[in-house]
Structures are given as C-alpha cells and as structure tokens.
Amino acid sequence: xxxxxxxxxxxxxxxxxxxxxxxxxxxxxxxxxxxxxxxxxxxxxxxxxxxxxxxxxxxxxxxxxxxxxxxxxxxxxxxxxxxxxxxxxxxxxxxxxxxxxxxxxxxxxxxxxxxxxxxxxxxxxxxxxxxxxxxxxxxxxxxxxxxxxxxxxxxxxxxxxxxxxxxxxxxxxxxxxxxxxxxxxxxxxxxxxxxxxxxxxxxxxxxxxxxxxxxxxxxxxxxxxxxxxxxxxxxxxxxxxxxxxx
Amino acid sequence: xxxxxxxxxxxxxxxxxxxxxxxxxxxxxxxxxxxxxxxxxxxxxxxxxxxxxxxxxxxxxxxxxxxxxxxxxxxxxxxxxxxxxxxxxxxxxxxxxxxxxxxxxxxxxxxxxxxxxxxxxxxxxxxxxxxxxxxxxxxxxxxxxxxxxxxxxxxxxxxxxxxxxxxxxxxxxxxxxxxxxxxxxxxxxxxxxxxxxxxxxxxxxxxxxxxxxxxxxxxxxxxxxxxxxxxxxxxxxxxxxxxxxxxxxxxxxxxxxxxxxxxxxxxxxxxxxxxxxxxxxxxxx
Numbered sequence: 001x002x003x004x005x006x007x008x009x010x011x012x013x014x015x016x017x018x019x020x021x022x023x024x025x026x027x028x029x030x031x032x033x034x035x036x037x038x039x040x041x042x043x044x045x046x047x048x049x050x051x052x053x054x055x056x057x058x059x060x061x062x063x064x065x066x067x068x069x070x071x072x073x074x075x076x077x078x079x080x081x082x083x084x085x086x087x088x089x090x091x092x093x094x095x096x097x098x099x100x101x102x103x104x105x106x107x108x109x110x111x112x113x114x115x116x117x118x119x120x121x122x123x124x125x126x127x128x129x130x131x132x133x134x135x136x137x138x139x140x141x142x143x144x145x146x147x148x149x150x151x152x153x154x155x156x157x158x159x160x161x162x163x164x165x166x167x168x169x170x171x172x173x174x175x176x177x178x179x180x181x182x183x184x185x186x187x188x189x190x191x192x193x194x195x196x197x198x199x200x201x202x203x204x205x206x207x208x209x210x211x212x213x214x215x216x217x218x219x220x221x222x223x224x225x226x227x228x229x230x231x232x233x234x235x236x237x238x239x240x241x242x243x244x245x246x
Numbered sequence: 247x248x249x250x251x252x253x254x255x256x257x258x259x260x261x262x263x264x265x266x267x268x269x270x271x272x273x274x275x276x277x278x279x280x281x282x283x284x285x286x287x288x289x290x291x292x293x294x295x296x297x298x299x300x301x302x303x304x305x306x307x308x309x310x311x312x313x314x315x316x317x318x319x320x321x322x323x324x325x326x327x328x329x330x331x332x333x334x335x336x337x338x339x340x341x342x343x344x345x346x347x348x349x350x351x352x353x354x355x356x357x358x359x360x361x362x363x364x365x366x367x368x369x370x371x372x373x374x375x376x377x378x379x380x381x382x383x384x385x386x387x388x389x390x391x392x393x394x395x396x397x398x399x400x401x402x403x404x405x406x407x408x409x410x411x412x413x414x415x416x417x418x419x420x421x422x423x424x425x426x427x428x429x430x431x432x433x434x435x436x437x438x439x440x441x442x443x444x445x446x447x448x449x450x451x452x453x454x455x456x457x458x459x460x461x462x463x464x465x466x467x468x469x470x471x472x473x474x475x476x477x478x479x480x481x482x483x484x485x486x487x488x489x490x491x492x493x494x495x496x497x498x499x500x501x502x503x504x505x506x507x508x509x510x511x512x513x514x515x516x517x518x519x520x521x522x523x524x525x526x527x528x529x530x531x
Contacts, residue, residue: 071414071415072416072418083414089404089408089411090408092400092403100400101417103417
C-alpha cells in the first residue's frame with residue numbers, strides 16, 4: 001500500500017475535527033474523499049500533508065512512518081499537497097511558478113523539468129511569460145497542478161481543485177487529473193464536484209463529522225453516499241449536488 | 247558649490263545603499279520594517295568604536311560593522327520572522343525603540359546623547375569619498391539585481407505573494423525571511439560604517455524610527471522590488487529635504503516639516519502611484 005492512514009485524529013483547540021480516520025491508497029490509485037462542509041476532509045488532507053499536528057494515529061508511506069513530517073520532507077518522499085484556493089504566486093510568471101520548487105537543481109535541470117511539464121500541459125507553454133496573477137482561475141488551477149507535477153510526485157493530495165471554477169474549467173481540470181492518474185500518480189482527492197470525482201476515482205470514502213462512514217469502489221460510490229445518511233440530490237441526468245444532512 | 251553637490255551625492259549614495267537593504271525586505275519579501283535605521287546605527291557604532299577607541303583601520307572597521315550588523319539582523323530575524331504582516335511591522339517598531347534607547351542610554355559604550363565625536367575619516371577628499379560611496383551603491387545595486395534574477399529572488403517574491411502557499415509547498419519561509427533580514431542588515435551596517443567615517447560624528451538621533459520612515463519613503467517613492475528604485479528614491483527624498491534648506495526656515499521648523507513632507511510623499515505615492523517611480527510591486531490594500 002502506498003499511503004496508509006491509521007486512526008488519525010486531529011483537533012482545533014480541543015475540538016475534534018478528524019476523529020480516528022483510517023484509509024489507504026495504492027500506488028497509481030485515485031481515491032476520492034467526499035462529505036459535506038465541516039466533515040473534516042480538508043483537515044484530514046492537511047494532517048497527512050504535515051501542515052497540522054495529529055492528536056493520535058499514524059501516516060505511513062510504503063510502510064514507513066511519516067507522521068508529523070513537515071511538507072518539505074514529505075516532498076522528498078514524493079508527497080505533494082495542492083491546497084484549496086491558494087493556487088499561484090501572482091507576481092511570478094507561469095514559468096517561475098513552475099520552477100519555484102526546483103531551487104536545488106541547476107538551471108539546465110530546472111529548464112528540463114519545466115519543459116517536461118509543458119509537454120503534459122501544452123497550453124501553459126504559450127503563457128509561460130505571463131504573470132500568473134493575470135490568468136483566469138481555471139488557468140491558475142492548471143498551473144497549480146503543473147507545479148505539483150514538476151516535482152514528479154508519487155502521491156498528490158488535492159484539496160478541492162475545482163472550487164470556484166466554471167463548468168468548462170472543471171471539465172478541463174478533470175481531464176488533466178485523468179491524465180495524471182494514467183501516468184501512475186496516486187491521488188487523494190477532496191472534491192465537491194462529486195459527479196466528476198466519481199468518474200475519476202477508483203475508490204472513495206465518505207466522511208461525516210470527522211469519521212469515515214462509508215468506503216466503496218467508484219461504481220458504488222453514489223449508493224454509498226446515500227447510505228451514509230447524506231442527501232445526494234440528482235439534477236437532470238448527471239449533475240449531482242451535495243446538500244446538508246438529510 | 248561643487249563641494250556641496252558632491253556632499254549631496256555622497257549622502258544620496260549612502261542612503262541608496264541603505265534603502266537597497268530595505269528594498270530586499272519591503273519590495274521583494276513584503277516585510278514592513280521600521281528598524282532599518284537601527285541596524286544602520288549598529289554598523290555606525292561598531293565602526294566608530296573600533297576606529298576611534300581600538301584604532302583599527304577603516305577597511306577592518308567597515309567589514310566588522312557590516313558583519314556585526316548582519317549578525318544582529320540574523321539574531322533579530324530568527325527571533326521575529328515567524329510573525330507575519332502587521333504583527334512583524336509592529337515588532338520591528340518596538341525593536342527600533344529598544345535600539346534607540348540602548349544607543350541613548352548605554353553611556354559607557356555609546357556615550358548616549360553626547361555621541362561619539364572624532365571618528366577618523368576614511369578619505370581626505372570629497373572626490374575620494376564620492377568614488378568609494380558610488381562604488382558601494384553600485385555594489386549594492388548589483389547584489390540586488392543578482393538576487394532579483396535568481397531562484398532566491400523568486401523565492402522572496404513567492405513569500406511576499408503568499409507566504410502560506412510557499413510554506414505549504416515545502417519552503418521554509420521563516421528561514422527565507424531570516425536570511426533576507428541578515429542581507430538587509432549587512433547593507434545597513436555597511437552604510438552605517440560609511441556614514442560614521444564620513445560625518446566623523448554619530449549620535450542616536452540619526453538612528454530613530456523616524457529615520458526608518460524616511461528610508462521607507464525612499465523605497466516606496468523609488469519603487470519597490472526594483473534594483474534601481476532605491477537609488478531614485480534616495481535621490482528624490484534627499485533633494486526634496488535639502489530644498490527646504492533654501493526656503494529660509496529655521497532648523498527648528500525645517501526638521502519637523504521634513505518629516506511631514508515624507509509622510510505626505512508616502513500618502514501621495516500610495517494614492518496615485520503605489521508602485522513608485524520604477525517599482526513592479528505595490529502594497530496591497
């Protein structure tokens with residue numbers, strides 16, 4: 001198993017937000033985590049990414065304990081976290097945003113690494129000299145994904161990558177994510193665009209009040225979500241929308 | 247007259263070097279510091295004491311002042327850079343007050359308000375001073391230009407843009423801010439040493455928080471995150487301040503009026519040209 005989270009608990013000022021979560025991800029597997037606002041999904045991801053200290057529990061990568069390691073160290077292990085909302089450094093160009101993490105490499109190696117990412121995200125090549133703050137939200141999210149890929153991660157932790165994007169950009173972001181999955185990168189995805197996430201994920205977990213209440217294969221996720229006690233309203237044929245507790 | 251113009255050019259060169267250090271903090275990293283004059287003072291006092299009491303040569307005093315101020319900047323930076331934004335600015339203000347009090351009250355070392363007179367001049371002619379100060383200002387410019395185009399410069403701008411994102415991506419923002427504090431203090435210490443040996447007298451009134459506000463004015467007017475900006479800003483502010491000399495005002499009026507003018511310049515710049523004359527960055531609202 002690539003990533004194993006065992007009985008992880010995280011609290012803010014004594015209030016438990018993640019209460020004993022256990023989940024796992026195999027290499028090259030895409031796992032989605034669903035749940036209503038306040039379920040603890042983002043907190044779970046931040047704790048795995050080393051941004052929050054856990055009260056108890058373990059995080060293992062390939063069986064090695066990585067609990068509590070900081071993001072820089074986790075980056076060396078091949079774990080890259082892409083936070084919600086904070087997408088780019090606006091005053092840096094697209095190119096600079098992509099190479100900002102490659103400070104340990106020489107200029108030639110940096111250029112090669114960025115070029116390899118341009119091959120995966122060709123639309124960015126034309127925008128490489130543009131300040132990232134001038135890009136649309138969707139383009140900025142693509143830059144954020146590309147920046148994560150520059151580091152050649154084993155595991156991407158994505159916190160709502162389509163938050164605040166138009167439907168067209170949600171589609172494009174998921175096309176990019178699908179391409180990443182096809183390249184052997186494991187993904188743990190927290191996402192509100194449930195319909196698209198279900199299409200992408202191999203497996204999923206449903207969280208409620210800080211706990212995993214269901215785990216299912218992708219095909220059974222909708223059913224699992226309903227059984228978890230959360231309403232999942234269907235609009236039209238394919239557009240699902242999360243609502244609060246039933 | 248030529249002497250006076252050369253004097254102005256030398257003062258502009260000293261302030262340009264000092265403002266380059268603040269540009270690294272404010273322009274490139276987004277740190278508002280009102281203790282740059284304190285670190286300038288640390289350099290000035292180290293150099294003055296070494297030269298006038300220990301009798302060391304100017305080059306050694308200059309090097310010691312730069313390194314001593316850098317060390318002070320490193321210690322201060324390591325202690326306070328876990329703070330961000332307004333909190334960090336307030337702490338630098340508190341430190342500026344503390345440094346001023348130390349300069350003013352540590353009588354056995356700094357001689358307090360009496361100051362240290364008779365600091366040996368490093369050069370005998372204004373021409374020699376001008377060449378040295380110009381070389382120093384150019385060296386500071388080249389250093390900042392080098393940083394500007396380097397991965398380290400991009401990291402500084404990344405920290406300025408979004409410190410949390412930079413840390414999420416695995417960069418130690420505290421270490422980054424500490425190093426830039428150290429570099430900035432190094433330049434302040436060098437400028438302080440030159441000031442002490444040029445004027446040949448120092449006292450605490452040259453190293454107050456208000457002096458730091460003048461430096462902030464230079465960086466903001468000249469343009470933040472531009473290597474050339476602090477030179478233009480220093481020239482502009484020094485010449486505007488000097489112009490009051492010709493207004494025939496008594497010193498008691500001219501000095502506070504100068505501070506009012508600096509305040510007005512910051513307000514006007516913020517309202518009408520927040521990126522300054524040459525800047526690529528503006529403080530966010």
